[in-house]
Amino acid sequence: MKKKKILITICIAAGVIALGSFAAYRFFRxxxxxxxxxxxxxxxxxxxxxxxxxxxxxxxxxxxxxxxxxxxxxxxxxxxxxxxxxxxxxxxxxxxxxxxxxxxxxxxxxxxxxxxxxxxxxxxxxxxxxxxxxxxxxSSDYSRYPRYGYLTDFDKRSSADNKKIIDDLTKYHINCIQFYDWQYKHDKPLAGTVDKPDESWPDIANRTNYGATVKDFIKYCHENNMMAANYNLMFGAFYGYEKNGVKQDWALYKDAEKTEQDFHPLPNTWASSQLFIFNPANEEWQKYIFKREKEAMQVYPFDIWHVDSLGDRGYLYDNKGESVDLSAGYDGFLNNAKKALNKRIVFNPVNGYGESNTAAKSDLDFLYKEIWPTKYATFDSIKNCIDLLRGFSPKYKAVVLAAYMNYNFKEGHFNDNAVKLTDAAMFSNGASHIEIGDKVNMLCNEYFPNKDLVMSDKLKKDMRSYYDFLTAYENILLDKNEEVDKEEAVRVENYKTSDTAEADSIWASARKNDKYEMINLINLLGVESTNWRDDDGECKKPKEAVKMKVKYYTDTDVKKVNLASPDIDNGKSTELSFKKGSDSKGKYIEISVPKLEYWDVLYFEK
The missing domain is CATH 2.60.40.10 (Immunoglobulins)
Structure with missing residues (x-):
């Protein structure tokens, strides 16, 4: 009898262990x-x-x-x-x-x-x-999915501290870094000579930059599979440019009589209070500036020249008094730069000035654009901006936008709500956002070293989730896709739905490529303004939508629907229930979506 009880006990224990193992196995799957x-x-x-x-x-x-x-x-x-x-x-x-x-x-x-x-x-x-x-x-090449960051502080510090700065940006999967204002002068970026470069130099704002720091950053970028981009203007020179070999014959003027050379004004306390403008189509200017850039990159092994511009300068004239179409010279300059330097090229057509020419004809790694509310003020205009820029290129290329948040808000923290909604607007429409850099800070101004605002610890953590999400789901977010061309393709029952990002609505859109279809739901419920920049940092948190019934009109034979969101469980995919139906508008699926905080993505294989 005693042996029988022991045997029963052993059997029960074995069963419990087996049940636990099976449960663990089930969990594992x-x-x-x-x-x-x-x-x-x-x-x-x-x-x-x-x-x-x-x-x-x-x-x-x-x-x-x-x-x-x-x-x-x-x-x-x-x-x-x-x-x-x-x-x-x-x-x-x-x-x-x-x-x-x-x-x-x-x-x-x-x-x-x-x-x-x-x-x-x-x-x-x-x-x-x-x-x-x-x-x-x-990815064997960064340019398919560029996640662009920046550095502005080249002060003297330990190599270990420089490594930590790059390692911290690596946690956001930043794979390309713009070295903003690292150089000595726009017309002489290298301080000293190739054989004897200066150890330090004042930048344009009279901040001291150190060559050892620049070299450290480039080295650690390369160790972490990041590209290092040398920033400089296409056509600018400091006051006294003649001393460096720049000739006034290459200049651009505001009038045909050549009484005033065009310039970009800067603060009087800076190394040069004016950046004088030269003709990018002038072959002699090109030879000069390419030589100077080549010298700089012999000492500092950058991978890319990030070429900046200044937007529409109005009517301009050359040394002969003839009218100059500034942007017409951009593509020739950029292609010649690539050949002369044997480096990759990225170009900023500010607010779209010159984009049709450069996107169509220039050999650029990806399409970059700094946007301003004078032309692109709303969330919906971000989508239109991306579609327009990409449409000019004969090849499908990645898009990166520079857009500066909470622009008039001069002290404190960024508005988390505006930042996340703006990133959602960009990421969901196939673009990324240059915004994170330095010691995990964020851009609030076109002068990148400006630090009027800082990210809260919460926003830093949330941005980790957003960049994890952008990276993990790059194949549905950033690979070539197109908008589903069907009026009101997506509707959310009992919630105001808009396909043009109206205030106090759920902005719903559908996109597709060869493998997948996806629905983007961006929450603007309770959001009074659709201006992405949120100048004064007043954007309210959207009202959370729950237990939604999302109706999507499609002829695709959908087998499974998956939900993923940077706001939920670090972006993990979850399978959702749905049912099929049809009405006067055609076939549809109705998906049960548990909640929407800022941005949800529903995706399914075709």
């Missing part, structure tokens, strides 16, 4: 169904990679930072899932160590130009105790 995790980031504090992008088959190095609470979970499982959109492409199981950091690796798949979300779950028995995620971009 079904983590996408886990939507609520208590005490999120209480143990798993941070997760990031060592580089901003990886070549196919590269080894990806991950770190997970742990809190003091990790001591209660030593040797517990962390289950890691590698996902491409809604598909699991790899799994790994690791254990919580006694130290406060986990390191592990993953061999990237062979597929080029592919984004992944990497999800980590802390498991205690069969329950989820914590969750964290990051993204991986597997």
């Amino acid at each position: 079904d983590t996408r169904k886990v939507s609520v995790i208590e005490n999120k980031n209480s143990v798993l504090l941070d997760m990031y990679t060592d580089k901003s992008r990886y070549a196919p088959s590269d080894t990806v190095n991950f770190k997970i930072k742990l809190s003091d609470k990790s001591k209660d979970y030593v040797n517990k499982k962390v289950c890691v899932y590698f996902r491409h959109l809604n598909k699991t492409v790899g799994r790994k199981e690791i254990r919580i160590p006694s130290s406060k950091e986990i390191s592990f690796t993953w061999k990237a798949p062979k597929d080029d130009f592919t984004g992944y979300l990497v999800e980590s779950y802390l498991i205690d028995n069969t329950s989820v105790k914590d969750y964290i995620a990051t993204a991986v971009d597997v």
Whole structure:
């Protein structure tokens, strides 16, 4: 009898163990169904990679930072899932160590130009105790999905401090850095000579830049698979430019009589209170400035020349008194620069001036544009701006927009709501935003070193999620796609819906490519103004929409619908229920969407 009881006990125990193992197995397969995790980031504090992008088959190095609470979970499982959109492409199981950091690796798949979300779950028995995620971009070239950042501070500091600045930007997957105002003078960017460069020099604002810092930043950019972009104006020179070999014969004038050379005004306290303007189509000016740029890049190994302009300058005249179409010379200048320097080229046609010419004829890595409310004031105009710029190019190219938030707000923190809605407007329409740089700060002004505003700690964390999302879902957000050409293709039951980003509505749009269709839902409910810049930092948080019924008219035979959002669980994909139907407008699917905070993406395979 005693032996029988022991046998029964053993059988029960074995059954419990088997049941637990089966439950763990089921969990391992079904983590996408886990939507609520208590005490999120209480143990798993941070997760990031060592580089901003990886070549196919590269080894990806991950770190997970742990809190003091990790001591209660030593040797517990962390289950890691590698996902491409809604598909699991790899799994790994690791254990919580006694130290406060986990390191592990993953061999990237062979597929080029592919984004992944990497999800980590802390498991205690069969329950989820914590969750964290990051993204991986597997791309052999940065220009397919440029995530552009910036540096403005080239002061003297330790090499370790310079490395930390680059490593912190790497956590946002920034894969290209603009070195803003790193140079000595616009017409003589290299201080000193190639053989004997100066150790330090004053920049245009009389800030001191250090050559060792510039070299450090370039080195650490390259170590982290970031491109380094040398910033300079296409056609500017300091006062006294003749001393450097610049000739007035190359200048542009405001009148045919040549009584006043065109210039861009600057503060009187700067190294030059005027930037004098020269004709970019003039071959002698081109030879001169290309030589100067080549000298600078012999000493500082930049990958790119980021060429700036100043927008529409009005009526201009050359040294012969003949009228000059300034933008007509842009494409020739840019193509000649690429040949002369053997470097990649990025160009800023300010507010679109010259974009039709340069996008169509210039050999640019991607399409860049600084936008201003005089032409592009609203969320909907951002979409139109992206479509217009990309439409000028004979080849599909990535788009990066420079757009400065909370422009008139001179002290304090950025408005989180405006920042997230503006990024959603750009990312959902296939563009990225140059905004994050330096010591994880954000642009609020066209003079990049301006630091009137700073990001709150919350916004820094939220931007991590947004950049993880942009990277993980690059194939549906940034690959070539087109707007679904159907009036009112998307409607949200019981909520005002708009396809033109009207105030107090859900901005709903649908896009498609060869593989996927997707619906973007951007929340403008309770948002009174649709001006993206939110000059005075007054944008209110949108009213959260819940239990939505989203109707999408499509002839596609939809099998599954997935929801992903940078506002929910670090962007993890979740399968949603839907039903099919038809009415007088045609076939549709009706999708049950649990909530909308700022931006949701619904996607499905065709």
